Amino acid sequence: MKPYDKNIIPIICALAIALAPQIPHLKPWVVGWCILLWSYMFLAVRYGWAGPGKVTRFLLTAGGFLGVAVSYGKILGGGAFIGLLAIMAGLKPLETKTHRDKMIAVFIAYFIVITSLFESENLAITIYMFLSVLISTAVLIHVNHPSGKLKANVKQSAKIMVQAIPLMILLFFLFPRLQGSLWGLARQKTAHTGFTESLNMGDISKLVHNDKAAFRAEFSGDLPEPAKRYWRGIVLWRCEGARWHVGIRAPQLQHETKAAEPYEYSVIIEPHNKRWLFALDLPSNAPGRSILLDDYSLRLNYNLRHKQRFNLRSYTSYNTGPLKPWERTALKLPARGNENARELALLWALEAETDEQIIESALNYFKENNFLYTLNPPLLGSNPIDDFLFNKKQGYCEHFASAFAFLMRAAGIPARLVGGYLGGKPNLYGNFISVRQSDAHVWVEVWLQGKGWTRVDPTYAVAPSRIDQGMETAVSADELPGFLSSGQQGVFSGIQEVIRNRWEAINAKWDSFFIGYSYDDQKSFLLRFGINLETLKGKLKSLLAIVALIILSGIILSLRLFRKHHVGRRDPVQRFYIRFCSKLEKAGFPRRSDQGPRDYAKEIGQKKRSLKERVDEIIDLYIILRYTRRGNANYMKKYVFLVNQFNPRH
Amino acid sequence: MMEQKYEDIVQQIGTVILGKEKQIRLALTCLFAQGHLLIEDMPGIGKTTLAKVLSVCLGLSFRRIQCTSDMLPGDILGVSVFEQKSGSFIFHPGPIFTHVLLSDEINRATPKTQSALLEAMEEQQVTVEGKTRRLEEPFFVIATQNPFEYSGTFPLPESQLDRFLMRIEIGYPGRQAEHQLLKGDEPKSLLAKIKPCLDKEEVLKIQRKISGVHVSDAMLEYLQDILDFTRRSPHFYMGLSPRAGMALLQTAKSWSFLHGRDYALPEDLQQILPWVIGHRLRSKDDLQQFSNEKINAFIMEVPIP
Numbered sequence: 001m002k003p004y005d006k007n008i009i010p011i012i013c014a015l016a017i018a019l020a021p022q023i024p025h026l027k028p029w030v031v032g033w034c035i036l037l038w039s040y041m042f043l044a045v046r047y048g049w050a051g052p053g054k055v056t057r058f059l060l061t062a063g064g065f066l067g068v069a070v071s072y073g074k075i076l077g078g079g080a081f082i083g084l085l086a087i088m089a090g091l092k093p094l095e096t097k098t099h100r101d102k103m104i105a106v107f108i109a110y111f112i113v114i115t116s117l118f119e120s121e122n123l124a125i126t127i128y129m130f131l132s133v134l135i136s137t138a139v140l141i142h143v144n145h146p147s148g149k150l151k152a153n154v155k156q157s158a159k160i161m162v163q164a165i166p167l168m169i170l171l172f173f174l175f176p177r178l179q180g181s182l183w184g185l186a187r188q189k190t191a192h193t194g195f196t197e198s199l200n201m202g203d204i205s206k207l208v209h210n211d212k213a214a215f216r217a218e219f220s221g222d223l224p225e226p227a228k229r230y231w232r233g234i235v236l237w238r239c240e241g242a243r244w245h246v247g248i249r250a251p252q253l254q255h256e257t258k259a260a261e262p263y264e265y266s267v268i269i270e271p272h273n274k275r276w277l278f279a280l281d282l283p284s285n286a287p288g289r290s291i292l293l294d295d296y297s298l299r300l301n302y303n304l305r306h307k308q309r310f311n312l313r314s315y316t317s318y319n320t321g322p323l324k325p326w327e328r329t330a331l332k333l334p335a336r337g338n339e340n341a342r343e344l345a346l347l348w349a350l351e352a353e354t355d356e357q358i359i360e361s362a363l364n365y366f367k368e369n370n371f372l373y374t375l376n377p378p379l380l381g382s383n384p385i386d387d388f389l390f391n392k393k394q395g396y397c398e399h400f401a402s403a404f405a406f407l408m409r410a411a412g413i414p415a416r417l418v419g420g421y422l423g424g425k426p427n428l429y430g431n432f433i434s435v436r437q438s439d440a441h442v443w444v445e446v447w448l449q450g451k452g453w454t455r456v457d458p459t460y461a462v463a464p465s466r467i468d469q470g471m472e473t474a475v476s477a478d479e480l481p482g483f484l485s486s487g488q489q490g491v492f493s494g495i496q497e498v499i500r501n502r503w504e505a506i507n508a509k510w511d512s513f514f515i516g517y518s519y520d521d522q523k524s525f526l527l528r529f530g531i532n533l534e535t536l537k538g539k540l541k542s543l544l545a546i547v548a549l550i551i552l553s554g555i556i557l558s559l560r561l562f563r564k565h566h567v568g569r570r571d572p573v574q575r576f577y578i579r580f581c582s583k584l585e586k587a588g589f590p591r592r593s594d595q596g597p598r599d600y601a602k603e604i605g606q607k608k609r610s611l612k613e614r615v616d617e618i619i620d621l622y623i624i625l626r627y628t629r630r631g632n633a634n635y636m637k638k639y640v641f642l643v644n645q646f647n648p649r650h
Numbered sequence: 651m652m653e654q655k656y657e658d659i660v661q662q663i664g665t666v667i668l669g670k671e672k673q674i675r676l677a678l679t680c681l682f683a684q685g686h687l688l689i690e691d692m693p694g695i696g697k698t699t700l701a702k703v704l705s706v707c708l709g710l711s712f713r714r715i716q717c718t719s720d721m722l723p724g725d726i727l728g729v730s731v732f733e734q735k736s737g738s739f740i741f742h743p744g745p746i747f748t749h750v751l752l753s754d755e756i757n758r759a760t761p762k763t764q765s766a767l768l769e770a771m772e773e774q775q776v777t778v779e780g781k782t783r784r785l786e787e788p789f790f791v792i793a794t795q796n797p798f799e800y801s802g803t804f805p806l807p808e809s810q811l812d813r814f815l816m817r818i819e820i821g822y823p824g825r826q827a828e829h830q831l832l833k834g835d836e837p838k839s840l841l842a843k844i845k846p847c848l849d850k851e852e853v854l855k856i857q858r859k860i861s862g863v864h865v866s867d868a869m870l871e872y873l874q875d876i877l878d879f880t881r882r883s884p885h886f887y888m889g890l891s892p893r894a895g896m897a898l899l900q901t902a903k904s905w906s907f908l909h910g911r912d913y914a915l916p917e918d919l920q921q922i923l924p925w926v927i928g929h930r931l932r933s934k935d936d937l938q939q940f941s942n943e944k945i946n947a948f949i950m951e952v953p954i955p
Binding site for chain 1: 884885
């Protein structure tokens, strides 16, 4: 076997650069795999090793694929897909000997670049992807013109990318947007939110350790004041003691609520692969393909697997009106368990004259009995509510909320849990609030005569600063996860804050322009050119336009290519020579494009003696026919006969 | 018949210039292609010996000039001197009136002298005091220059470099060849043993025959693709001129003829290419000339049609 070509090194660099942003998402063994194989390649090129044989390569390939299948579980997920690509990226240089192999290796790099979109669409990744493409294209140029200098290649690559900008813009506006998710499959594993259809005590406090962004709300006017920043997500109806479930599916809201001072804003939600949206308490419209349920939660028609923008309107003061018959389920409790809590609630109910007084008693109970708001609540016993209320007295928002709701129901007041987020960081440069997973929160809504459903946040009774000033002040400093504690002091943390805010603001602009450009925007854009995507005719028209564009560019390209190879094709001598060469190539003796007939014949003669005579005869005839004056019909006849008959395997 | 004679010449010259067969073949190719040769190398590498032995072998007359900055065109071309006996000016031909002229360290001559020499090379004639005199054919200039020393030199401009058909380097001899060189007789005595293999008439005949070497359209396509490549590629400051194209054609013909063929193959072109275009191309980045390896790598990118 031939030793490796040193031009493999730039290809490996392109692969590594393309793969770099994926490293956190890859299994460690896959990263190790790539590093190991690539280092081997560096050494092989350096010392001229010939590389492993077919069997070893086959075993490596099979092993790598098997490893992915085993470690990723299902083969179809996005993580597994990227894993497979990484495995191939590690292996491909190993068998890269011909020009074709090099081209394939570079195209694997392009594929890997695209997979960055599986993880994120933010500005930094996008910029990095452009850089990656720039380098991959420069390497592609290098593979085809190995004599060029790096600088010239990068320049040429940049030139090609600049030339592609009009096409990019065209595709941006015309390429049909897929609603929901283009990369849905890939997202399944990475997309997440703290909320599931049910809530266990302790679920939310775990989320505090998650610094990932949840969503961002961009306001056209003033931001709502901190105490009003309740972001409503799901409503939990069914109580099973320590566990709460969504329970029933609320019907669609029939009458739109109206109140004073609406907030108009848009929410850009990170994919969480669930169907609910988060909106400022209380939303009044259903954006896009979502519906507003009777419990004022917003539900999408599809799982949110793609960062998406929703335009919303909310009222922070409202009255939901009388209790509907189906809402009586908000009084149901499990048949047994937590008897002490029930007793306490009944006691309050007996003493009180109004429902408000019962609520007051419950909140006072929290305030006066040394309850502790903590991120590390202790485990609770078999009657968790009792255990929490009378023994442990330590908990996070979900403990307070679920205990409170339990007490309310026991006292005969309809109550439900609402899961969502509280607070968020306002960004001065962009007039938006960014909300992180660590802002997750649960509160209670009770139904009161004349007021409708009213928000009561029992956490406020214990840790009022959680609502006013956020998490940082509400729990003791040594409990806070690293990213929330103010470890750095002074100038640097200030500067860091400014940079972070600026960067988030730039990202927000990017999102609202590119991510926000949706099917609807596309529709109205095309409408200006008389194409209505809603009608079948319009759809056909846009399809036709795209097909026409593709065909047109295809024709132009092939015409240019044809003109270039025109001379060679027309000449029958050359045509048969190409056939002869391809026969030899299949037998393992490819001709370099710059290799003259004599050199080629000589090379084959050296490599395989048994072919020498026949190859020499054909090449001699070819030279006579193509390069001398002596060519005639007899030579041609013989030449054609020999080429047709030629079989390098015999 | 020609091939045998050619091998004889190469072999004979090889007894004096040891281990430099490729350079000998290139020099002969250049000469038979009616072109002039530029040898770039340091002193003492055997440039003069090569020129001398070439001329002896081919049965041609040989003259040598050492270029200096105070040299005048008349020193090369010749001057008319008043003779009292006859009462008229008599032309005393300069060293240029020969078959093989070795012009040592050409970049030490002033541009004026350089251009006088180069005119003679191009036109095969000299004009002295208004009278044009033809130079006897064949006329072949071997110029040398030292690429490592620059002080006090006048580097040949691009346009004048273009007039040299080929530029070669000789380089150090291999260890074995040098051993033989040190052990064997002095080059001078070796030179004396050389016998002419051809004469002037035969050289001219071969030159004429080379012009008749067949170059097919396919070959011309390939040549044009190479020219095109140098003009389109971003690596070069300037592409090859049509004159360079003709130089390539002529050299390829000569090379194939000397290898016993009356038609040119792509391989012939590839063999001589670096020596013909090396001094005609410059890098776009730093305006320096390319190494032969680099040029070969460039040419590998041009497919044979």
